[in-house]
Amino acid sequence: MLEINRVQLKEIETKLEETIKRLNKLQKNVFNSEIIDNADFIQLMKISSSTAKNWRNKGIIPYTQIENKIYYKINDIELLLDKHYRSFK
Structure with a gap:
């Protein structure tokens, strides 16, 4: 069984937030061009x-x-x- 500790979970959350920010920025860039x-x-x-x-x-x-x-x-x-x-x- 795979266990994820709090530190690993926080790292995953941080990476997801960064990915969401990058996607939102890409979407906004379409209308800025x-x-x-x-x-x-x-x-x-x-x-x-x-x-x-x-x-x-x-x-x-x-x-x-x-x-x-x-x-x-x-x-x-x-x-x-x-x-x-x-x-x-």
């Missing part, structure tokens, strides 16, 4: 690549394409969200 690529956009919006392509083709979201790489401005994503925001009545 000015542009993101298509993979980050898909992950951020929780959509499929075909949905992202449809939105681009329909003109729902502006984008920049350099060769095969697609980029979005964070400001444009925020505008998209604001435009489609529905508040409670």
Whole structure:
């Protein structure tokens, strides 16, 4: 049987807290950047690549394409969200 003493438990808690802080910082960094690529956009919006392509083709979201790489401005994503925001009545 594996026993964990208080010191070991405290070390685990500290490492978990540090990991959570790093993850939170990474999430905040997405919105601090000015542009993101298509993979980050898909992950951020929780959509499929075909949905992202449809939105681009329909003109729902502006984008920049350099060769095969697609980029979005964070400001444009925020505008998209604001435009489609529905508040409670």
